[in-house]
Amino acid sequence: MTLNEMTPPPPPSEASLECLPECVEDALQVLLAAPPEAPEGGSDRAFVTPLTGESSRLSPMWGTGLIERPVDWVALAGFMGTGKSRVGWELSRALALHFVDTDKLITRVVGKSIPEVFEQEGEHYFRACEAEVVSRVSRLEHAVISLGGGTFIHEANRAALLERGPVVVLWATPETVYQRTKHSDRPLLRAEDPLGRIRSLMDEREGVYRQGTIHVHSDGRPSEEIVEEIIERLWSWSDAAHAWAETPESEAVADRAAD
Numbered sequence: 001m002t003l004n005e006m007t008p009p010p011p012p013s014e015a016s017l018e019c020l021p022e023c024v025e026d027a028l029q030v031l032l033a034a035p036p037e038a039p040e041g042g043s044d045r046a047f048v049t050p051l052t053g054e055s056s057r058l059s060p061m062w063g064t065g066l067i068e069r070p071v072d073w074v075a076l077a078g079f080m081g082t083g084k085s086r087v088g089w090e091l092s093r094a095l096a097l098h099f100v101d102t103d104k105l106i107t108r109v110v111g112k113s114i115p116e117v118f119e120q121e122g123e124h125y126f127r128a129c130e131a132e133v134v135s136r137v138s139r140l141e142h143a144v145i146s147l148g149g150g151t152f153i154h155e156a157n158r159a160a161l162l163e164r165g166p167v168v169v170l171w172a173t174p175e176t177v178y179q180r181t182k183h184s185d186r187p188l189l190r191a192e193d194p195l196g197r198i199r200s201l202m203d204e205r206e207g208v209y210r211q212g213t214i215h216v217h218s219d220g221r222p223s224e225e226i227v228e229e230i231i232e233r234l235w236s237w238s239d240a241a242h243a244w245a246e247t248p249e250s251e252a253v254a255d256r257a258a259d
């Protein structure tokens, strides 16, 4: 029986939604206090691999704990299987920032795996948890946030994230996504024809993912190379943002916003 054929769970009750902010706060504190844990396939290599190219702008204090970073907060969005969890973890190691995977935080909040949340509580409840988690992690300092594939699709989440900082969107072809997800359980990909399902869902979502700040391809590239490109692009983004902040036009925009 596929997920779609099952009787849908009842909609979440007011009571179960009411405690979400507090439950998210508690789970986040536990997650941040625990020793960082690599996700499936993720390694610590980015800590010790000397980064090259633009990233050589990293301070000579690299490795001493005093690190010059392009940003103090960044989120990773994109379709399932593009590598958000793994690359986000490695990016957080490279920039020495906290790492929060929103799906992992939700599993702590609910005490169930993501497939169990979908099956037993319903997608609606999962999306409510996701929205609460986004509202909290958008206020977090010094963090890399790996989102779930659907998080950025929801308008309020997208607005909160883009307001907070840069959102890097990872991209991969449907075939790569299929290869990377076929042995794991993604509730939305439980279908007779998972590759067809990936293609149609990706088509539906593509235009929204394009609203991200920085776009990086992940096909056929090791995660270290992707991390390196993200860091280079974040430097360019932050340089451009600082240059704009010093123009008279930006002062005029700030004055209008303050009126």
Ligand SMILES: Nc1ncnc2c1ncn2[C@@H]1O[C@H](COP(=O)(O)OP(=O)(O)O)[C@@H](O)[C@H]1O
Binding pocket: 040, 041, 042, 078, 079, 080, 081, 082, 083, 084, 085, 086, 087, 180, 181, 218, 221, 222, 223, 226
């Ligand atoms: N650049 C990559 N090259 C090869 N495998 C990758 C790459 N990025 C991620 N993976 C693997 O693909 C699978 C899905 O990656 P994951 O980070 O969970 O994606 P997402 O969080 O976007 O769904 C994991 O097994 C992960 O180790």
Ligand SMILES: O=C(O)C1=C[C@@H](OP(=O)(O)O)[C@@H](O)[C@H](O)C1
Binding pocket: 078, 079, 080, 081, 084, 085, 103, 114, 147, 148, 149, 150, 151, 186, 187, 188
């Ligand atoms: O695309 C989506 O709607 C989802 C993506 C998943 O995360 P990953 O993108 O990390 O697999 C997870 O949040 C859930 O299964 C729903």
Ligand SMILES: [Mg+2]
Binding pocket: 084, 085, 086, 103, 146, 147, 148
């Ligand atoms: Mg993930």
